[in-house]
Amino acid sequence: MSITWYIQEFDEVESTQDLIKQDVRDGAVVMAASQAKGRGRHGREWLSESGNLYFSFCLQPQMSSQNIGQLALVVAVALGQAVQSLLHAPEKMQLKWPNDILIDGKKCAGILIETDLLGDQIDAVYVGIGLNLRTAPPEGEVLSDYAAELPGRAEVLQMILACMSEHYQAWRGGHFSEILSLWLSMAHQKGAPVSVKLGEQLLSGSFEGVDEQGALLIKDAADQSIRTITAGDVYL
Numbered sequence: 040m041s042i043t044w045y046i047q048e049f050d051e052v053e054s055t056q057d058l059i060k061q062d063v064r065d066g067a068v069v070m071a072a073s074q075a076k077g078r079g080r081h082g083r084e085w086l087s088e089s090g091n092l093y094f095s096f097c098l099q100p101q102m103s104s105q106n107i108g109q110l111a112l113v114v115a116v117a118l119g120q121a122v123q124s125l126l127h128a129p130e131k132m133q134l135k136w137p138n139d140i141l142i143d144g145k146k147c148a149g150i151l152i153e154t155d156l157l158g159d160q161i162d163a164v165y166v167g168i169g170l171n172l173r174t175a176p177p178e179g180e181v182l183s184d185y186a187a188e189l190p191g192r193a194e195v196l197q198m199i200l201a202c203m204s205e206h207y208q209a210w211r212g213g214h215f216s217e218i219l220s221l222w223l224s225m226a227h228q229k230g231a232p233v234s235v236k237l238g239e240q241l242l243s244g245s246f247e248g249v250d251e252q253g254a255l256l257i258k259d260a261a262d263q264s265i266r267t268i269t270a271g272d273v274y275l
């Protein structure tokens with residue numbers, strides 16, 4: 040069954056990721072022109088001046104919490120495809136595990152996934168996306184520099200939600216392996232050097248792929264063992 044999106048638009052908010060938690064229903068979407076307290080993963084700040092796209096949506100997939108890693112890849116593929124469709128040179132878009140979107144090797148969008156659980160079951164998933172359409176911090180990239188004509192943010196939102204509907208439905212229908220193949224085709228090449236910061240520890244090695252739960256597989260440079268990483272921060 041296709042998902043129906045219920046979109047609410049605001050000017051400035053503190054964080055769409057907080058607002059969405061006040062509208063807990065499958066398909067709820069909150070978009071804002073700017074955020075005073077935008078946040079990224081690991082409690083980092085997400086600069087949210089106007090000109091970019093900031094939104095959060097709620098899904099209630101009624102599944103085990105073990106599937107969150109897969110859902111993170113579903114969202115990344117959907118966002119990645121939408122971004123690619125706007126680029127002059129779609130191959131410049133690359134996914135970085137777990138869920139960054141790079142253009143020309145620099146971050147252009149980030150995804151924040153938070154959950155409410157009921158025991159082992161997902162009650163609700165809140166997906167927050169920040170996409171640098173026109174402005175970015177110095178280490179980031181903007182889409183407008185790589186797009187022939189950039190539609191307004193409401194239209195970009197619709198494009199992302201359309202891709203999200205398609206891949207979410209496929210995932211619910213049991214087609215994760217196809218989504219994983221797509222993710223791998225958009226991600227770094229096998230053998231590429233990867234470092235993961237796990238708390239204070241830095242693990243260096245090479246990219247081996249992603250497992251069926253969406254976890255990262257790294258060959259540890261120290262002892263050549265394959266390490267499975269389900270959380271952390273990846274730097275290329």
Ligand code: BTN
Binds near residue numbers: 076170
């Ligand atoms: C990251 O890469 O660290 C994730 C960034 C997620 C930012 C988005 S912007 C919309 C939503 N509201 C927030 O406060 N954060 C997410």
